[in-house]
Amino acid sequence: MAATFTRRDFLKGSLAAGAGVATVGSLAFPSIITAQGKEPVKIGVLHSLSGTMAISEVSLRDVVLMAVEEINAKGGVMGRKIQPVVVDPASNWDLFAEKAKQLLLQDKVSVVFGCWTSVSRKSVLPVFENNNGLLFYPVQYEGEECSKNVFYTGACPNQQLIPGAEYLMSKEGGSYKKFYLLGTDYVFPRTANKILRAFLLAKGVPKENIEEEYTPFSHQDYQTIVGKIKRFSSGGGACVLSTINGDSNVPFYKEFANQGLRSENAPIMAYSVAEDELRGMDTSALVGHLAAWNYFQSVESPANTKFVKAFKEYAKKTNLPGGDKRVTDDPMEAAYFGVHIWKQAAEKAKSVEVDAVRKAVYGQTFAAPVGTIKMHEYNQHTYRPVLIGEILKDGQFKIISRTKGNVEPEPWSKYTSPDKGCDWINHQGTYQKKA
Amino acid sequence: MKRLLVLLVVAWLAGPPASHAQSPEAAKALADLVVDDADKREAARDAIRQIERWGLLVRTVETVFQGASLASILLLMALGLAIVFGLMGVINMAHGELMALGAYSTFVVQNVFRARWPQHFDAYFVVALPVSFMVAALVGVVLERGVIRRLYGRPLETLLLTWGASLIIQQALRLYFGAANVDVSSPTWLSGGFALMTGLRLPFNRLFIIGLASVSVAAMYWLLFRTDTGLRIRAVTQNRSMSSCLGVRAGWVDATTFALGAGLAGLAGCALTQIGNVGPSLGQNYIVDSFMVVVTGGVGKLLGTILAAAGIGGLNKGIEPALGAVFAKVAILIAVILFLQRRPAGLFATRGRGAEA
Numbered sequence: 058m059a060a061t062f063t064r065r066d067f068l069k070g071s072l073a074a075g076a077g078v079a080t081v082g083s084l085a086f087p088s089i090i091t092a093q094g095k096e097p098v099k100i101g102v103l104h105s106l107s108g109t110m111a112i113s114e115v116s117l118r119d120v121v122l123m124a125v126e127e128i129n130a131k132g133g134v135m136g137r138k139i140q141p142v143v144v145d146p147a148s149n150w151d152l153f154a155e156k157a158k159q160l161l162l163q164d165k166v167s168v169v170f171g172c173w174t175s176v177s178r179k180s181v182l183p184v185f186e187n188n189n190g191l192l193f194y195p196v197q198y199e200g201e202e203c204s205k206n207v208f209y210t211g212a213c214p215n216q217q218l219i220p221g222a223e224y225l226m227s228k229e230g231g232s233y234k235k236f237y238l239l240g241t242d243y244v245f246p247r248t249a250n251k252i253l254r255a256f257l258l259a260k261g262v263p264k265e266n267i268e269e270e271y272t273p274f275s276h277q278d279y280q281t282i283v284g285k286i287k288r289f290s291s292g293g294g295a296c297v298l299s300t301i302n303g304d305s306n307v308p309f310y311k312e313f314a315n316q317g318l319r320s321e322n323a324p325i326m327a328y329s330v331a332e333d334e335l336r337g338m339d340t341s342a343l344v345g346h347l348a349a350w351n352y353f354q355s356v357e358s359p360a361n362t363k364f365v366k367a368f369k370e371y372a373k374k375t376n377l378p379g380g381d382k383r384v385t386d387d388p389m390e391a392a393y394f395g396v397h398i399w400k401q402a403a404e405k406a407k408s409v410e411v412d413a414v415r416k417a418v419y420g421q422t423f424a425a426p427v428g429t430i431k432m433h434e435y436n437q438h439t440y441r442p443v444l445i446g447e448i449l450k451d452g453q454f455k456i457i458s459r460t461k462g463n464v465e466p467e468p469w470s471k472y473t474s475p476d477k478g479c480d481w482i483n484h485q486g487t488y489q490k491k492a
Numbered sequence: 493m494k495r496l497l498v499l500l501v502v503a504w505l506a507g508p509p510a511s512h513a514q515s516p517e518a519a520k521a522l523a524d525l526v527v528d529d530a531d532k533r534e535a536a537r538d539a540i541r542q543i544e545r546w547g548l549l550v551r552t553v554e555t556v557f558q559g560a561s562l563a564s565i566l567l568l569m570a571l572g573l574a575i576v577f578g579l580m581g582v583i584n585m586a587h588g589e590l591m592a593l594g595a596y597s598t599f600v601v602q603n604v605f606r607a608r609w610p611q612h613f614d615a616y617f618v619v620a621l622p623v624s625f626m627v628a629a630l631v632g633v634v635l636e637r638g639v640i641r642r643l644y645g646r647p648l649e650t651l652l653l654t655w656g657a658s659l660i661i662q663q664a665l666r667l668y669f670g671a672a673n674v675d676v677s678s679p680t681w682l683s684g685g686f687a688l689m690t691g692l693r694l695p696f697n698r699l700f701i702i703g704l705a706s707v708s709v710a711a712m713y714w715l716l717f718r719t720d721t722g723l724r725i726r727a728v729t730q731n732r733s734m735s736s737c738l739g740v741r742a743g744w745v746d747a748t749t750f751a752l753g754a755g756l757a758g759l760a761g762c763a764l765t766q767i768g769n770v771g772p773s774l775g776q777n778y779i780v781d782s783f784m785v786v787v788t789g790g791v792g793k794l795l796g797t798i799l800a801a802a803g804i805g806g807l808n809k810g811i812e813p814a815l816g817a818v819f820a821k822v823a824i825l826i827a828v829i830l831f832l833q834r835r836p837a838g839l840f841a842t843r844g845r846g847a848e849a
Contacts, residue, residue: 109773112672242818272817275777277768278565280558280698281812288547291691304673304769311678311767315685315695337673337771341683378670 097140098133098409100125100399101160103171103181103192108148109274109303113388114173116333117195118143120389121170123371124396134403142166150180157181161190167409168193168399170392175199175244182207191411193399195391197328197351199248200468203479203487206411208418209438210391210398212351213466214252218298220443221326221349222253224458225296226260230445231324233296235266237286239309240300242271249300249328255472276305279312287316290323297325306330310342320345331386335452336379343448350387351441352427353454361426364393384452385426391439394425398432419482431463435482438466500552503545508690550691555809561698563805564705568763569778570785570797571708572756578792579729580749582640583647585655587782588775589662590754593631594624594761595770596665599674614679617766624762625755631661632754636747644746658775666772673771682766697766704763708756709798715752716794725749729792788828790838799839804828 102121104114125139133139142164146153153172160166161184168191172178175198185192185206197212224230236257240246250269257267268289270282289295301309306327313325325346332354335343354365368389369381377383402417403409422431431440440463446454469477469487478490569591576584584590598620605616635657643650682700685693716722727735728745736742761774768774785804789796804824812820832838 107671115671270816273821275769276817277777278562278817280561281555281809282817284551284554284558285813287691288551304771307673307769308767311697312695315683315693315697317685317687317693337675337769339675339677341677378672 095137097138098403099140099142099164099166100396101157101164101166101169101171102141102143103146103153103156103160103169104173105148105177106143106145110148110173110177112303112337113333114148116383116386116389117170117173117392119372119375119377119383120368120385120393121396123368124393126371127367128396128400134400134409135407139400146171146177150174150176153177154180154184157184157190157192158188161185161188167191167403167411168414170195170395172196173388178202178207179244189411191399191414193392193395195395196388199245199252200470201248201474203437203468203481205415205437205481205486207437208395208398208415208432209466209468210395211388211439212441212443213438213468214249214470215467216351216441216443216464217328217349218249218253219256219470219472220460220464221328221347221445222256222298224347224349224445225298225324225326229458231296233294233324234262235289235292235295236262236268237289237295237297238267238269238300239282239286239297240271241276241302241305242273243302245329246271246300246302250298252470252473253298255470259472272301272305274305275303277308279305279309283309283312283316283318286313286323287318290318293322295323297323299325299327300329301327302329303334304337306334306343307338310346311339314342320347330448331388332384332452332454333386333389335448336384338452340448340450340452344450346448347457348446348448348454350444350446352385352387352390352425353444353446353456354385355446355453355456356427356444358426358428360424360428364390364426390426394423394430397423397425428463433466436466436468436479437481438468438479440465496552499545500549503542503549506542506545508546509539509543546691550689551813553688554692555813557694557698559802559806559809560702561805562809563802564702565764565767566781566785566805567798567801568701568705568708568756568760569782570789570801571705571712572753572760573782574786574789574794574797575712575756576750576753577786578794578797579725580644580746580753581647582644582750583651583654584753585651585779586635586658586661586775587753587757588777588779589658589665590628590632590757590775591761591764591778592665592770592772592774593661594628594758595676595765595774596669596674596761597624597627597758598762598765599669599676599770602676614681617679617682617762620762621759624758626758628758628761629751629755632757633747633751635754636750640750641743641746662772662775669772671772673769676765676770678766700766701763704759708759709794712756712794721745721748784825784828788831788838790840793838793840796838796840 102118104118105111106115106118122141125141128134129138142160144156144160146156157169160169170193172181172194173196178194181192182204184190186204190206192207193210194207195210197217200214222236225233238250238253240250254267254269258264286297327346327348330348331350365385368385369383372379372383373381398418398421399414401423402414402421406413406417408414418432420432420434422429428442433440442463443460444456445458446456449455468479476490478488479486480488573584573587576582601620601623602616605613639653640650643653678697682697685695686699687693716725724740724745727740728742732742785800786797788804789800807827808820808824811823815823
């Protein structure tokens with residue numbers, strides 16, 4: 058009955074064929090990976106290229122692609138070129154999980170570089186854990202996470218939040234005694250302020266000298282809050298620790314300046330304002346205020362000069378908007394060295410297979426723009442130095458303080474979770490510390 | 493209420509405490525002071541009372557000013573919408589994007605001044621105000637004559653159409669100016685503030701917006717109720733076919749009204765560059781608030797819009813110190829919902845023949 062080929066037969070046939078291909082594919086897949094052939098290695102890039110987060114995340118895609126180009130120009134990974142697969146999760150948290158699944162299962166990438174917000178990371182986490190993928194996450198975050206499928210190249214709370222507050226408490230920072238914790242209302246500022254509050258209380262700051270306040274996303278009217286800060290600071294010795302995110306910063310700093318508050322008597326220490334955000338801002342109201350990061354574009358080192366120059370040239374060459382006026386900042390540096398760390402680890406492991414690479418990442422070092430950084434021996438995070446910068450008129454930072462060496466990452470803050478630790482060598486993840 | 497007023501007047505008359513003793517800390521330190529001498533104790537108590545009263549006075553004036561400032565911003569945003577929605581019955585979802593156009597016009601004017609006449613940079617804002625009005629009005633006329641007029645009397649289709657237009661304008665801005673925010677610097681005469689009293693400084697940009705909103709409202713009243721154009725607009729609003737019969741060019745009136753509403757949106761966008769951000773999605777941040785004000789005020793009544801803006805702004809700033817920014821917003825939305833449950837037509841309902849049209 059071959060002449061009457063019904064639709065049902067066709068479906069059956071194609072199903073069988075599909076299954077056949079799938080079987081062959083899954084059998085053939087490992088041999089392709091292990092073969093030292095010339096097939097390119099696929100990597101995923103999972104950053105929002107549209108929607109609210111695009112402003113920040115597009116730069117991370119750019120810098121990851123630049124790192125890939127650098128590596129390919131020097132012969133790639135073990136003689137294989139890197140082939141980036143760029144997807145756009147569009148600032149949509151559900152889409153992040155969907156796109157992550159697509160990268161891991163359809164494109165079968167060896168590693169993914171991506172995410173910015175904590176909520177996007179939380180949404181892809183189960184995908185990476187269930188399919189044993191590998192994610193390099195380049196942004197400072199609130200900690201309290203320890204997944205073996207993620208390498209965190211941004212700062213932990215103890216590498217940014219605490220040193221920022223410590224600086225303001227120190228003699229050189231101005232010995233401030235009262236702290237106004239101000240943030241946008243979502244997971245990072247809430248957790249960050251929980252940790253900061255615990256830290257301040259532990260340091261003997263009385264409860265009434267700590268204020269905590271939140272505003273919705275893209276809040277514009279800071280009159281009431283600045284009025285409160287003004288009263289809070291009228292006795293002197295007060296400062297603001299700000300985790301305000303995104304474009305709320307402009308109206309906040311403007312109102313702050315217009316109501317007559319100045320950085321000399323009430324400085325703002327920002328944890329979410331970097332060079333890339335300052336690009337679209339009128340910086341006149343921000344000058345003199347502070348920020349705590351692990352990297353600034355103004356770091357003086359040959360490696361950083363090279364990095365900044367390379368990025369500007371890359372932006373110009375590939376016709377990115379902004380061209381050679383583009384700047385580099387902390388998350389971009391973290392995204393950049395993440396790619397290089399992965400490449401070194403893959404070469405050490407002589408494989409791009411996730412488990413092998415992960416073991417090789419532990420303890421890996423790299424001469425990053427800020428200085429030599431090191432991946433932690435067992436907790437998935439990164440040793441980085443901490444820098445305090447003062448905002449200048451041109452949107453750059455004057456570095457006024459820098460830790461001597463790298464600071465060890467503590468994903469579980471000792472102030473809020475003293476009993477918890479993160480260890481993938483001896484303890485299989487988060488574990489209870491013995492008293 | 494009366495006691496509060498008396499207290500405030502007393503505080504005003506007593507004058508501010510010495511500048512180093514305005515803080516609650518100073519009052520606390522005074523209270524903690526152990527004094528044996530009865531006279532001195534009395535003096536300390538007086539000083540504490542003075543500090544506290546002054547603090548109350550400052551907070552009250554501050555809250556009233558903040559409420560007025562927010563109200564004037566809401567009013568400026570909603571005024572254009574009130575005219576288009578109220579008088580023409582067009583639900584203009586592109587209102588926010590017309591504001592964005594005004595804001596970007598300001599940005600362009602600023603850049604021209606920066607490049608051509610850097611010594612007169614401070615004057616750019618004076619030029620930007622009419623330019624942003626014109627640009628938005630022009631786009632408004634194109635929209636109205638091009639598409640909206642074909643859909644009069646079909647509110648749902650108009651809603652979809654203007655929403656589509658808003659997306660087009662938004663994307664066009666994004667393509668031309670980039671997805672990132674652009675920076676609009678404040679002229680020096682709008683930076684800083686006016687020290688009204690010890691412990692209180694009123695920012696110039698906010699004072700300016702309060703002034704601009706008042707002038708816009710006054711001009712609108714004059715135009716609608718004192719000029720021939722206004723008479724024609726009101727005639728067409730009340731009875732389109734009858735006005736046409738009497739020789740009013742209804743189409744021309746529609747175009748003028750829409751241009752006026754759009755121009756006011758542009759003006760609001762220009763003013764907002766002084767307190768907020770300028771980016772392609774600027775409009776979306778404001779459109780909900782604008783509609784909230786117009787609907788609460790009652791469609792078709794300018795006075796309703798003014799009172800609604802004042803009410804929502806004042807209420808918001810009144811409860812924010814106690815509840816915080818997040819919950820103040822929630823409380824406002826709940827209050828508006830409850831209010832509209834009781835009075836679905838808003839503060840001032842349109843009555844009579846106009847209501848059914």
